[in-house]
Amino acid sequence: MRLTVLGSGGCMVIPKPLCQCRICREARKKGAPYARAGPSAFLHDINLLIDTPAEISCMLNRSRIRHIDYLTFTHLDPDHVEGFRMVEQITLDFRTWHAYPEKQICLLLPEELSQRLPSIHSQYGPLVDAYENRGFIRRKTFESRVQIGPVSIDALPVDRGEQIAFVYVFQRAGRRIVYAPCDLKPFPEHRSEVKRPDLLVVQPGIFESGLRHRFEYPVDHISRSTLYTFEETLELAARIEAKKVLFVHLEEYWNRSYDDYRAMESDVFSFAYDGMQVEV
Ligand SMILES: [Zn+2]
Ligand SMILES: [Zn+2]
Incomplete structure (x- = not known):
């Protein structure tokens, strides 16, 4: 399988708008791989786009993606869905106000996410309904597993x-990618699907030292309810016996540059950058 990390950033892009910190100044000057757009990836085997941050249209152009057959979301937080309108930008012919049929995208979602998606609105009502009615998307929902061409997808809920x-667990010809970029706590590590993956794509979790202004997370900080610490994430990866680990969703407030992350890498884990391609 071939996966492109379209964006390796997290809730905030790097450089964060207006920010003059060391990380953002360097990213502004050097661009990628120091600069990072929001969390999104593309699985080439089935032309599947995973998540649409606000800047997704530019990210697709930058990585020279030429066709999208499927779109899915990991969850509905703004940093993963704000760019949903890219389906209109891709499919609409503004001269006729009709969608190009050959550009229609299949929105592939687990049933529970599909039910919640209408909560995302514009002034025209739920986005998903407007996009479906106008032919930009068609919906395909599934329970827990779906086969798309040569790739099977398991959707494991994080409650x-x-x-x-x-x-999401993607499998093809005995190869397996576990994709868990955000809001992965409590991670469903009891599930057999996540055991011994060839690649675990995951958020590294909170870095507790080296933060800007020497910030320290209180023990009851809200981020601790959604994120593991970096050390806990490494332990988790070891427990499920991930053969390789790729860290994504890298946050500006962790105060680490591309070079800082490179210096931390090991034989097992590495940190993604925008446009990075991995083969499994
Ligand atoms: Zn900054
Ligand atoms: Zn996120």
């Missing part, structure tokens, strides 16, 4: 009460 996020 977080009011919200829900999904860890």
Whole structure:
């Protein structure tokens, strides 16, 4: 399988608008791989786009993606869905106000996410309904597993009460990628699908030292309810016996540059950058 990390950043792009910190100044000057757009990836085997940050249209152009057959979301937080309108930018012929049929994108979602998607609105009502009615997308929902061409996809729920996020497991010809970029706590490590993956794509979790202004996370900080610490994430990866680990969703406030991350890498884990391609 071939995966492109379209964006390796997290909730905030790097450089964060207006920010004059060391990380953002360097990113502004040097661009990628120091600069990072929001969390999104593309699985080439089935032309599947995973998540649409606000800047997704530019990211697709930058990585020279030429066709999207499928779109899915891991969850509905703004940093993953704000760019949903890219389906209109791709498919609409503004001269006729009709969608090009050959550009229509299949929105592929687990049932529980599909049910929640209408909560995302514009002034015309739920975005998903408007896009479906106008032919930009067609919907395909599934329970927990779906086969798309040569790739099977398992959707494992991360139950977080009011919200829900999904860890996706992509498999092709005995190769396996576990994709868990955000909101992965509590990680469903009891599930057999996540054991011994060839590649785990995951958020590194909170870095507790080296933060700007010497910030320290209080023990009851809200981020601790959604994120593991970096050390806990490494332990998790070891417990599920991931053969390789690729860290994504790298946050500006962790105060680390591309070079800082490179210096931390090991034989097992590395840090993604925008446009990075991995083969499994
Ligand atoms: Zn900054
Ligand atoms: Zn996120």
